[in-house]
Amino acid sequence: MSEAPVPRSPKDSRASIAVDLGAESCRVSLLRWPDGAPQTQLVHRFGNGPVQREDGLHWPLDRIVDGVEEGLRKCAALAPEGIRSIAVDGWAVDYVRLNDEGVPIAEPFCYRDERNVRAEAELHQHLSPERMREATGIQQLSINTLYQLYADRKARYPPSRWLNLPEYMLAWMGGEPVAEFTNATHSQLIDVHTREWSAEIFREAGLRLDLAPRLVPPGTRLGKLRGPLQQLDAFRDTELIAPACHDTASAIAGIPAVGEDWAYISSGTWSLVGALTSRPVDSPAVREDNFTNLGAVGGANCFHKNVNGMWLLKQCESAWTEQGFTPGVSELLRSCEGLAPPATLLEVDDPDLLLMGQMPQRINRQLVAKGASPLDESPDGAPTFVSLILYSLASRYAEVLGRVKQHTGKELRRVFVVGGGSRNAQLNRLTAEMTGLEVCCGSVESSTLGNFAVQLATLESACSPSSSSFAGEVCEWARQLS
Incomplete structure (x- = not known):
């Protein structure tokens, strides 16, 4: 770029x-x-x-x-x-x-x-x-x-x-x-x-x-x-x-990048994590990992995986708003700065976390099932929930991009983050740390x-x-x- x-x-x-x-x-x-x-x-x-x-x-x-x-x-x-x-x-x-x-x-x-x-x-x-x-x-x-x-x-x-x-x-x-x-x-x-x-x-x-x-x-x-x-x-x-x-x-078509060394994260309500390939990538191992092959511009192929995204945070925000707490996403992100990494991470793609409503309770159900202590579901616990979501998303991005390398044979050096998540400095920093890749922030739009x-x-x-x-x-x- x-x-x-x-x-x-x-x-x-x-x-x-x-x-x-x-x-x-x-x-x-x-x-x-x-x-x-x-x-x-x-x-x-x-x-x-x-x-x-x-x-x-x-x-x-x-x-x-x-x-x-x-x-x-x-x-x-x-x-x-x-x-x-x-x-x-x-x-x-x-x-x-x-x-x-x-x-x-x-x-x-x-x-x-x-x-x-x-x-x-x-x-x-x-x-x-x-x-x-x-x-x-x-x-x-x-x-x-x-x-x-x-x-x-x-x-x-x-x-x-x-x-x-x-x-x-x-x-x-x-x-x-x-x-x-x-x-x-x-x-x-x-x-x-x-x-x-x-x-x-x-x-x-x-x-x-x-x-x-x-x-x-x-x-x-x-x-x-x-x-x-x-x-x-x-x-x-x-x-x-x-x-x-x-x-x-469209978001991937908006990335002005050439070469074979880059991946993408289209980050919004969902996170789409993967890379462009010339043709579909399909094998028993790919099917086992449940990757997808979707159409791209010019006959190319989007090889990626749907990962839960800022849906988790927005649903938590909605739950706290019902309790009279209306901070906005930017304030929520600032609220968790400096917190220690969570001891237990979420499985962000748990089907229960894809559904609407009661997101703090859904997250706590998963934590308890993992043997961890539940978090404070009131607005006072918002910073801890936000930190948990960011660390869990970045960890999942790293896991998925590692599998992208294996399945495509690409030597990835960069990952372009486009969409609303390109402005999420904390998540992008965690993504760089956990993936070892250069994070390039593309266009929000x-x-x-x-x-x-x-x-x-x-x-x-x-x-x-x-x-x-x-x-x-x-x-x-x-x-x-x-």
Whole structure:
């Protein structure tokens, strides 16, 4: 990242918009080119979060759509030169069920709904997890789209078309309804060898393959923006582009690094810990370690493991807020400075710690099961909880990166931390100490940066989106925008 970027500017100086859907907040950002130099601006941010309904945990789709529309209108007002393109990325696995006219049937379920755990257990009774892992090459997680679709079937919902949330938003703007590849790979419905929808998995799960969207690579043009927004002058000729719709793949596309000596931690609600490879890495040892192979820009592969992340801290914060303690994450992080390392670390990927609510109690249950003393669950005990979480996450990062080295044969020297965790100085210091790697702090908004880089490579390059040359173009634009 120390190399100076080669000055570049696009042939068309109109602006671009990147929408990044987050599980806690959503962002709409604008990229403009005053005097030929890139200028990015966060134009609109709005809160997000699952809501409990009578039948389970859902995402407030109308609120998300309204927030995105407000952000788009604000961007149009700030860009008299016009908007050249829009792309949307977001978290994976969750989807919108649609009727034949493409209208949502209901609010999408949230991946943290407990129905997924039941669906996983039931599906495994006749389709073994070993076979699913062998067929798909991805990490076994109850949140994967497969189990959610299976839960829909068990609930006797009528079969319907579906789109993952980022692709749904692009279709809502007028784009072709598709499944972008990096997002689709997190569904556990893609064959690791053919990189197409797995007819076997669909058949064995009783799902209809004909209702799945058409697969496209990141960098695919989906048509022009249509509908009421098109009446605004800025949107009269705006292209819709599928970026790396999986926000992790976008975040990694936003890392302007080359070579084989680096790994990544995309650090936010989840921590995605791994490295880029040219093709899927799959072997009995990889399956035993439950690593995943997900799509990346230019036909590359994200080889990583989902590790719990700042979810642990945010859930503890929510519990203390209910008791009238409202310090904020920054103050919580400062509160644990100087504390001695904890004697017992958490297994941060314990399924119980992935669920919502009562996080201090969940953590204490694990500590007691390990033979350790429980911590003070009141706000007075917050510094000790925070310290335990940071040390436990860093230890888990070191463990996972050690296995990445073994499985890929890479000689890692650097690890790029992108996302909100790039600002967490204490966690990054502990990560450097426990991994022995140089920690390079990338962009907090790396998903947005990668989103823009894919848009520019699509618009400015003649490379096929599936080629390594396209990945190189994306990297160069990411370097220019950094």
